[in-house]
Amino acid sequence: xxxxxxxxxxxxxxxxxxAGVNPDDVAEGKSFTDDLxxxxxxxxxxxxxxxxxxxxxxxxxxxxxxxxxxxxxxxIEANH
Amino acid sequence: MSNVDxxxxxxxxxxxxxxxxxxxxxxxxxxxSGVGPLTQEWAGQLPxxxxxxxxxxxxxxxxxxxxxxxxxxxxMALIAAKxxxxxxxxxGSGLDPERLAVSIGSGIGGATTLLEQDxxxxxxxxxxxxxxxxxxxxxxxxxxxxGIELGAQGGVRAVASACAxxxxxxxxxxxxxRAGRVDVVVAGGVEAVVHPLPLxxxxxxxxxxxxxxxxxxxxxxxxxxxxxxxxxxxxGTIVLERxxxxxxxxxxxxxxxxxxxxxxxxxxxxxxxxxCRGGIRAMRMALTxxxxxxxxxxxxxxxxxxxxxxxxxEIKGIRTxxxxxxxxxxxxxxxxxxxxxxxxxxxxxxxxxLRESVIPPTINLDDPDERLDLDVAAHKARPLEMTAAMNxxxxxxxxxxxxxFARA
Numbered sequence: 001x002x003x004x005x006x007x008x009x010x011x012x013x014x015x016x017x018x019a020g021v022n023p024d025d026v027a028e029g030k031s032f033t034d035d036l037x038x039x040x041x042x043x044x045x046x047x048x049x050x051x052x053x054x055x056x057x058x059x060x061x062x063x064x065x066x067x068x069x070x071x072x073x074x075x076i077e078a079n080h
Numbered sequence: 081m082s083n084v085d086x087x088x089x090x091x092x093x094x095x096x097x098x099x100x101x102x103x104x105x106x107x108x109x110x111x112x113s114g115v116g117p118l119t120q121e122w123a124g125q126l127p128x129x130x131x132x133x134x135x136x137x138x139x140x141x142x143x144x145x146x147x148x149x150x151x152x153x154x155x156m157a158l159i160a161a162k163x164x165x166x167x168x169x170x171x172g173s174g175l176d177p178e179r180l181a182v183s184i185g186s187g188i189g190g191a192t193t194l195l196e197q198d199x200x201x202x203x204x205x206x207x208x209x210x211x212x213x214x215x216x217x218x219x220x221x222x223x224x225x226x227g228i229e230l231g232a233q234g235g236v237r238a239v240a241s242a243c244a245x246x247x248x249x250x251x252x253x254x255x256x257x258r259a260g261r262v263d264v265v266v267a268g269g270v271e272a273v274v275h276p277l278p279l280x281x282x283x284x285x286x287x288x289x290x291x292x293x294x295x296x297x298x299x300x301x302x303x304x305x306x307x308x309x310x311x312x313x314x315x316g317t318i319v320l321e322r323x324x325x326x327x328x329x330x331x332x333x334x335x336x337x338x339x340x341x342x343x344x345x346x347x348x349x350x351x352x353x354x355x356c357r358g359g360i361r362a363m364r365m366a367l368t369x370x371x372x373x374x375x376x377x378x379x380x381x382x383x384x385x386x387x388x389x390x391x392x393x394e395i396k397g398i399r400t401x402x403x404x405x406x407x408x409x410x411x412x413x414x415x416x417x418x419x420x421x422x423x424x425x426x427x428x429x430x431x432x433x434l435r436e437s438v439i440p441p442t443i444n445l446d447d448p449d450e451r452l453d454l455d456v457a458a459h460k461a462r463p464l465e466m467t468a469a470m471n472x473x474x475x476x477x478x479x480x481x482x483x484x485f486a487r488a
Contacts, residue, residue, distance in 0.1 A: 020145035041149075044211040 132416025247423025312416025341365025
């Protein structure tokens with residue numbers, strides 16, 4: 001089981017690779033779109049990469065609920 | 081003839097001969113070949129193992145995250161267009177974005193993206209296919225990205241006429257300015273398909289040189305021992321501008337674009353008309369459009385791709401439409417055949433030849449075909465004062481485009 005910190009840092013790696021987000025900017029309270037400037041196509045890439053990295057399924061109808069990094073961490077923690 | 085004069089105020093390119101216009105032009109004048117061996121693992125199985133690949137990798141000029149969203153052709157178009165735009169001095173000039181259009185085409189489009197994503201689909205399933213796939217493979221992608229980069233709002237056009245694309249895109253730019261729709265057009269062509277599938281397809285047509293042991297000698301237009309074209313990749317863009325607009329802002333003017341001719345053979349999907357009838361009509365149309373006659377043309381940058389049939393039919397065409405006096409060259413002997421970019425990069429060579437009074441050479445013309453009865457600037461650059469020159473481009477599908485440029 002990964003901790004919340006481990007999941008956050010894993011997401012930070014993905015966000016850097018896919019969207020060029022500075023890992024230092026990635027924190028649970030940050031919004032993907034408003035704070036980290038991740039657009040909708042990059043978000044699709046983040047989701048697919050996260051599924052692979054954490055061994056979870058993130059259905060499309062869940063993605064719209066993942067507004068912040070913390071939302072994603074919570075979903076991954078509960079489902080992986 | 082039109083009463084609106086159009087001039088060229090900026091040039092940009094990335095080619096197998098150099099990462100910009102200056103290095104490409106220097107390599108042409110020096111008679112260097114951009115053709116080399118394909119060292120990729122996949123090349124081993126192909127009958128053709130040579131190509132003219134870019135001198136400078138686009139990934140060294142565009143940041144990594146942006147490159148993830150760009151097909152190689154789109155990245156190359158951006159590099160060439162940014163150079164041309166900076167060269168034109170139009171940035172920050174107050175040009176109304178609605179008076180700026182883009183006309184950049186490609187022969188094949190984002191084929192490498194299509195093929196790479198198909199590999200992912202086959203191996204990993206549909207969910208792994210990149211969400212950027214469609215905007216990367218669409219043939220209007222290079223024009224659209226350039227339009228975004230420059231903020232162009234006067235229309236983004238992407239013509240497709242195979243190996244005549246670059247020239248037709250320039251001709252469309254001329255039309256747009258003459259029609260009064262815009263004042264400035266960033267026009268050109270791009271191609272980036274050095275990939276085993278297009279190579280295998282062209283090779284299956286027996287259209288390509290298989291001189292794998294001597295890559296630099298493989299592209300040899302009009303030579304007796306020519307055995308097909310050499311695939312190249314590249315991008316060329318030129319900034320076309322209404323002459324009074326350019327003069328009013330004190331722009332550097334490279335040349336005037338006097339006229340264009342576009343025809344179709346209505347003959348065969350790949351074979352050129354052996355009598356070059358469509359090419360002749362295009363050349364004559366361009367001359368009429370320019371208000372000139374054949375006697376006024378001192379130089380032709382020919383289409384001549386190094387194929388057995390096409391090279392000689394064009395010679396007949398030039399002789400009939402223009403006469404026996406112009407000095408010819410085929411810069412494809414050095415750059416390889418840039419397909420959709422050819423007409424654009426060769427327009428740049430024609431413009432610089434006029435401006436600098438020197439015709440770049442046709443290398444490898446060691447043993448001319450006995451039917452070659454026109455003067456070619458073989459082996460070495462030929463100094464010549466010129467007032468007007470023509471650039472020819474023909475494409476699969478029977479597309480014929482001729483452009484007439486004149487000294488500024």
